[in-house]
Amino acid sequence: AQSxxxxxxxxxxxxxxxxxxxxxxxxxxxxxxFWYVQYPNQGLQLLLKYLSGSTLVKGIxxxxxxxxxxxxxxxxxxxxxxISDTAEYFCAVSRMDSSYKLIxxxxxxxxxxx
Amino acid sequence: xxxxxxxxxxKIIEKRQxxxxxxxxxxxxxxxxxxxxxxxxxxxxxxxxxxxxxxDDSQLPKDRFSAERLKGVDSTLKIQPAKLEDSAVYLCASxxxxxxxTQYxxxxxxxxxx
Numbered sequence: 001a002q003s004x005x006x007x008x009x010x011x012x013x014x015x016x017x018x019x020x021x022x023x024x025x026x027x028x029x030x031x032x033x034f035w036y037v038q039y040p041n042q043g044l045q046l047l048l049k050y051l052s053g054s055t056l057v058k059g060i061x062x063x064x065x066x067x068x069x070x071x072x073x074x075x076x077x078x079x080x081x082x083i084s085d086t087a088e089y090f091c092a093v094s095r096m097d098s099s100y101k102l103i104x105x106x107x108x109x110x111x112x113x114x
Numbered sequence: 115x116x117x118x119x120x121x122x123x124x125k126i127i128e129k130r131q132x133x134x135x136x137x138x139x140x141x142x143x144x145x146x147x148x149x150x151x152x153x154x155x156x157x158x159x160x161x162x163x164x165x166x167x168x169x170d171d172s173q174l175p176k177d178r179f180s181a182e183r184l185k186g187v188d189s190t191l192k193i194q195p196a197k198l199e200d201s202a203v204y205l206c207a208s209x210x211x212x213x214x215x216t217q218y219x220x221x222x223x224x225x226x227x228x
Contacts, residue, residue, distance in 0.1 A: 004156075032214040043118070043205060043219030044157070051214050090156050100213055101170055102147075104156030 002027040002093050004105035012111045015083055021076040021108045023065075023091030031093040033074040034102070035065055038088040047089075050074065061085070086112045116140065118220035120206050126226045132194035135223045139187070139208030145169075146183055147217060148191050149205040157205055163189065164212055193225075201227045 003026045013019045025031065032051050036044040048059025055067040065076045074091060091105040119138040127133050139146050144165055149157035160179065162170040165186040174181070178197070183189040193200055203222040209215040 036219075041221070043207075043221045044217075045219070046216045049214065049216070092156070094214060096214075101159055101162065102157075102217065104158070106154070106156050 002031060002095065002103045004091050004093055004103055006091055006105035006108045008108045009106070010109045010111060012113060013081055014113050016080045018079050019077065019081050019085075019110065021089050021091075021110065023074045023076065023105060025072050025074065025091070025093045027072075027093060027095070030096040032096060032100075033065075033067060034092040034094070035059065035063070035074070035076050036090045036092060036104075038090065038107075040087070044090065047076070081110070081112050083112050083114060085110060118206055118208055118218055120204075120220035120223055122223055123221065124224050124226075126228065127196055128228050129198055130195040132192065133196055133225065134190050134192045135204050135206075135225075137189045137191070137206030137220060139189075139206070140218055142210070143208035143218075144186070144211050145209045145215070146189050147207040147209075148181055148189070149207065151203040151205055151222070153202070160191070169212070196225075196227045198227050201225055 005024045034049045035047040038044045048057045050057045050067045058064045088107045090107045092102045094100045094102050146163045148160045151157040160174045161181045163183040166183050181191045205222045207217040207219045209217045
């Protein structure tokens with residue numbers, strides 16, 4: 001079975017500061033990796049995904065994530081955050097087989113302060 | 115391009131009552147998903163359709179939940195009878211096909227069971 005751990009339930013940060021949201025996963029098979037963002041009262045939106053190739057993945061809104069197979073991590077980073085980045089961020093994995101079912105972490109709330 | 119549509123946006127019912135949610139996916143998307151998101155948790159897949167066939171319903175409480183996707187387009191999710199623990203946001207998502215495709219989420223239906 002697969003599982004995703006987002007250790008930080010909330011990350012407060014000042015505007016224009018860098019941020020890292022941590023994601024670790026567990027799986028007995030190879031997986032694809034995703035980060036989704038959920039703004040208040042909205043559905044989830046894909047930020048970026050890792051399928052194969054370069055371990056550094058760039059996404060929308062200036063976010064990037066790095067896949068580290070040995071540490072089974074897929075941390076999300078942004079060098080300078082804006083107030084508008086305040087939202088809930090979810091890490092997810094899906095199996096590299098016929099299932100492709102998405103398993104989500106519990107989420108990290110990013111709170112950007114002026 | 116129109117996104118995933120869901121209705122109603124909010125629903126309040128008493129326990130043991132029944133409720134139904136409706137989802138219209140993005141045009142041309144073959145795969146449709148229903149997720150349950152309990153407050154403070156990540157979304158959990160309830161059921162996945164490929165066209166009008168069920169791919170995965172392993173986490174659907176079949177004694178009270180049912181879902182259908184007639185004609186392979188829109189879908190309904192029903193709960194009968196509802197329990198207090200069914201209070202959650204029910205998210206519908208669609209993707210072009212199975213596989214590590216981007217899932218596009220609707221705004222969700224917030225259900226409160228009293």
